[in-house]
Amino acid sequence: MTSRIVAVLNQKGGVGKTTTTVNLAHALARMGRKVTVIDFDPQCHLAVALGVVSKQQSGIDEVMLGNADFAGQQIPVRDNLNLIVAGPRLQEIEQLSDSASRRGDLLRKALAQGTGDRDLVLIDCPPSSGILVANALFAAEELLVPMTSDYLALQGLSHLMGTIKKFEAALNKKYRLLIVMSRFIPTRRLSRDVLHTVKKYFPAQILATPIRETASLAECPSFGKTVFEYRPGWRSARDFEALADDFLTGRVM
Amino acid sequence: MAEQDESSMIGYDPLAWLHDSPEAENTKSTAVPESRPAPAGAGGVDEEGDASECEDIAARAVEAAQNVVEPDVPVEWDETEADLTDLALQSAPDQGQSAESSGHIALEPVQSIQTVGELHRRLLDMLDSCNKIDIDASAVSQIDTATLQLLLVLKLTAVKQQKEVSIDFPSEKFMEAADLLGLSEMLSVDRAVAGFF
Numbered sequence: 376m377t378s379r380i381v382a383v384l385n386q387k388g389g390v391g392k393t394t395t396t397v398n399l400a401h402a403l404a405r406m407g408r409k410v411t412v413i414d415f416d417p418q419c420h421l422a423v424a425l426g427v428v429s430k431q432q433s434g435i436d437e438v439m440l441g442n443a444d445f446a447g448q449q450i451p452v453r454d455n456l457n458l459i460v461a462g463p464r465l466q467e468i469e470q471l472s473d474s475a476s477r478r479g480d481l482l483r484k485a486l487a488q489g490t491g492d493r494d495l496v497l498i499d500c501p502p503s504s505g506i507l508v509a510n511a512l513f514a515a516e517e518l519l520v521p522m523t524s525d526y527l528a529l530q531g532l533s534h535l536m537g538t539i540k541k542f543e544a545a546l547n548k549k550y551r552l553l554i555v556m557s558r559f560i561p562t563r564r565l566s567r568d569v570l571h572t573v574k575k576y577f578p579a580q581i582l583a584t585p586i587r588e589t590a591s592l593a594e595c596p597s598f599g600k601t602v603f604e605y606r607p608g609w610r611s612a613r614d615f616e617a618l619a620d621d622f623l624t625g626r627v628m
Numbered sequence: 629m630a631e632q633d634e635s636s637m638i639g640y641d642p643l644a645w646l647h648d649s650p651e652a653e654n655t656k657s658t659a660v661p662e663s664r665p666a667p668a669g670a671g672g673v674d675e676e677g678d679a680s681e682c683e684d685i686a687a688r689a690v691e692a693a694q695n696v697v698e699p700d701v702p703v704e705w706d707e708t709e710a711d712l713t714d715l716a717l718q719s720a721p722d723q724g725q726s727a728e729s730s731g732h733i734a735l736e737p738v739q740s741i742q743t744v745g746e747l748h749r750r751l752l753d754m755l756d757s758c759n760k761i762d763i764d765a766s767a768v769s770q771i772d773t774a775t776l777q778l779l780l781v782l783k784l785t786a787v788k789q790q791k792e793v794s795i796d797f798p799s800e801k802f803m804e805a806a807d808l809l810g811l812s813e814m815l816s817v818d819r820a821v822a823g824f825f
């Protein structure tokens with residue numbers, strides 16, 4: 376079977392990529408989907424947010440370098456939810472200067488070897504637009520772009536779309552692109568205006584449920600817990616449940 | 629399309645360009661299967677750019693380059709231009725070469741009018757014997773317009789011969805110079821996607 380391979384990306388930092396990956400993945404796993412998340416950021420925030428802190432453990436780095444396979448690197452972290460950590464050499468891959476290892480298609484090739492019984496593979500990208508993000512763009516068929524509702528986020532989205540269009544032209548493919556409004560502050564007027572603008576350019580591409588800015592989402596990574604464990608039933612847990620449903624059924628704004 | 633609601637809190641709309649491009653309208657959430665088959669070696673140069681367009685671009689680039697007044701760049705254009713024409717002409721398309729061969733060349737930290745002749749020779753040889761040339765631009769700390777122009781012509785010549793030239797890992801200085809001359813697009817190097825096209 377083939378897995379949906381989704382890159383969660385936005386080169387802008389702090390927009391909620393990791394928060395979205397962790398909580399959306401857990402929500403989907405709780406709905407019975409088999410999900411693997413890949414920590415594709417040498418900062419390892421995804422692993423930390425899931426309560427995995429071992430620094431030395433190898434992960435996607437060795438898969439990309441051809442020394443390990445996808446299946447073997449998965450760590451079961453919750454029911455139906457597996458994690459592949461970044462691994463200490465991911466940083467090297469981002470920085471390597473010999474051109475053999477500086478390839479854009481390492482991840483794609485690695486995933487093409489097979490992702491087993493996984494329904495979904497989510498890739499939590501780093502806030503950059505270097506080699507790792509290029510690898511994610513080669514590998515993924517779908518893009519999930521978390522986007523905050525401030526003015527500079529629009530600027531960032533414009534830049535990101537430029538990059539995506541270049542990849543589409545060069546790889547001769549068309550991504551399925553979905554946007555998540557993240558860290559949303561519904562009472563702020565600018566939020567609504569930004570949303571209005573994004574809607575204008577991305578009709579039927581914004582997932583229906585905005586993830587609101589809440590204290591519980593800001594707090595849960597430090598406990599290594601998802602929002603379903605840290606504050607079950609609270610507003611943010613409900614936001615992510617609804618988002619997972621949007622994601623599966625294609626419900627958009 | 630750039631019309632803004634008077635009461636909007638958004639002034640300049642950075643996404644406006646999306647509506648200027650023809651395909652913006654069908655960027656729907658469903659995957660749109662392209663009828664053209666994807667090339668096996670993904671990431672190749674778009675081979676459809678026709679020759680006249682290439683020449684046009686080259687002409688514009690040269691013009692752009694010449695209009696730039698750049699402080700520490702020698703302005704001896706003419707000699708190199710002769711060379712550049714040679715490059716385009718001499719390496720006639722020849723399909724007799726073994727496929728799959730690829731060449732690799734690393735640019736020196738300082739690329740100037742003094743080094744461009746030598747670089748030209750090496751690239752020309754490579755273009756004759758290889759189907760793909762990788763140029764590593766990571767070490768460049770100074771580059772002049774002549775070298776950039778050489779790279780541009782190489783790129784365009786390669787496209788015509790259905791060969792591939794990629795400029796990989798451009799340093800900040802390389803990008804600065806290419807941006808200054810308005811060449812970064814045409815050389816298809818971009819910080820964001822450096823090294824893949």
Ligand SMILES: Nc1ncnc2c1ncn2[C@@H]1O[C@H](COP(=O)(O)OP(=O)(O)OP(=O)(O)O)[C@@H](O)[C@H]1O
Pocket residue numbers: 387388389390391392393394395416420500501502557558559586587588589590592593594596
């Ligand atoms: N909806 C939210 N409500 C409150 N805090 C949030 C929310 N989403 C994210 N945060 C917090 O904002 C910070 C950045 O979020 P996150 O790490 O998910 O972003 P990111 O895009 O992955 O960042 P990076 O670019 O560094 O990888 C974190 O401290 C996170 O806890």
Ligand SMILES: [Mg+2]
Pocket residue numbers: 392393394416420421499500501
């Ligand atoms: Mg992150």
